[in-house]
Amino acid sequence: MKTIFLFVSVLSFILFAAVFSCQYLESGLCAPIGDYASALGSGAIHLALLSLALYFLWRGDAASTMRSVGFPGRRKDNAFYSVMTLSAIFLVLFCLGVAALLFGFNDQQKVSEKIGSLPLALLLFAVIGAPVTEELFFRGFLTGRAGVVLSSVVFGLMHFAYGSVVEVLGAFAIGLVLAMSFRLTKSITPCIVAHMAYNAMSIIFMRLLM
DSSP, rough: OOOHHHHHHHHHHHHHOOOHHHHSSSGGGGGGGGGGGHHHHHHHHHHHHHHHHHHHHOSSSSHHHHTTTTTEEEEEHHHHHHHHHHHHHHHHHHHHHHHHHTTOOOOHHHHHHHHHOEEEEEHHHHTHHHHHIIIIIIIIIHHHHOHHHHHHHHHHHHHHHGGGHHHHHHHHHHHHHHHHHHHHHHOOOOHHHHHHHHHHHHHHHHHHHH
């Protein structure tokens, strides 16, 4: 099974690299996929993250693998820690926002423009699918091996495509909160729930302001 996960992750990275070259190097050979580049690229990178995480986390069967990252966990604990994690995310982002205003630097408009250009299917994936793949990889796998800070740095850099420095810093801050939540609870569930809730609220807020 691990061989299959590794094979899928390699193919997914190759697909992502191909789509990336089409989208940013403007290769004429890729004109037929032009309208689907964003969806293909996003799908490829998230499939790569998911399969790579499962390759390293696999414990022989799905149930054992999920238990190794504390999924699903106890309902009451999940509810409490999900709310606490989400609250902590908003607190650190509020502090980051105040700092950005004090230094006169705020390029969040780029994020709003990017979100506004995405199709509904990708927005739904950002709420439902992306938090699962990202939490399994960055928290379930990477935090335990690379630590809270380094896993958060990589998580932040993964958001460079928005073209916003504040977004990268914000993602890094969110990564720190989620990684510490995972360390504290030893469960991926509050991280996934808080991540889903944050993405949903952010997308709705940005779409309402447009």
